[in-house]
Amino acid sequence: MLLSHDKTVLVVDDDEQILDLTSRILELAGYRVLTASDGFQALELLLHTPVPVHLMLIDLRMPGMDGAALADRVLRQAPSPQLLFMSGFAFPDPSDLLPGPLLSKPFSHEDLISQVRLLLQ
Numbered sequence: 001m002l003l004s005h006d007k008t009v010l011v012v013d014d015d016e017q018i019l020d021l022t023s024r025i026l027e028l029a030g031y032r033v034l035t036a037s038d039g040f041q042a043l044e045l046l047l048h049t050p051v052p053v054h055l056m057l058i059d060l061r062m063p064g065m066d067g068a069a070l071a072d073r074v075l076r077q078a079p080s081p082q083l084l085f086m087s088g089f090a091f092p093d094p095s096d097l098l099p100g101p102l103l104s105k106p107f108s109h110e111d112l113i114s115q116v117r118l119l120l121q
Contacts, residue, residue, distance in 0.1 A: 007120050008032040008051050010081070012042040012070065013059040018105070022057065022112065029113050039065030043073060046081075053081045055119055060087040060102075071099055082119040 009031045013019045016037070023033045023051035032069065037102060039062060046053055056074060060067035067085055072093050083100035103115055 006032075007054040008034060008049075009116065010034045010036060010042060010045060010053045010056045012036045012039065012056060012061045012062070012067070013086070014038055015059070018059070021084070025109050025112055026057075026116065029116070031116070037073055038062055039067070039070035039073075042070060046074065046077065055082045055084060055116060057084045057086060057103075060085055060098075062088060068098065075099060084115055 009026050010031060011019055011022050011026070012035075013022070014037055019035050019037065023035055026033045034045055034050065034053065038044055042056070054072075058067040058070055062070075062077075065073075067087075071083050071085075074083065083098075084103060085098050085100055086103045086105055088105035101115060101119070105109060
């Protein structure tokens with residue numbers, strides 16, 4: 001497949017079905033996709049992948065290291081990728097708590113691609 005964006009997205013979610021579906025949606029939209037099932041694996045990928053990661057799509061609730069803790073560690077790196085969060089849980093006002101927008105689960109294909117394009121333009 002010819003990549004139409006030449007951008008890499010790292011999807012981090014402990015739910016394998018969401019990880020697979022989200023990855024497929026992004027790949028069909030032309031993005032290079034890496035996946036991690038937890039925050040620790042995501043950090044390892046960031047350190048060792050030969051391609052730059054432009055955006056991380058991070059689930060907020062994961063065992064071990066939650067999405068907010070992962071974001072805190074990622075933002076200490078330079079350059080750090082754009083961050084987009086996802087969650088199936090309600091938050092009072094996530095804009096005060098997160099260093100990036102929040103996509104509520106379940107989300108549509110269109111909402112996902114729209115948010116990703118907005119952050120990567």
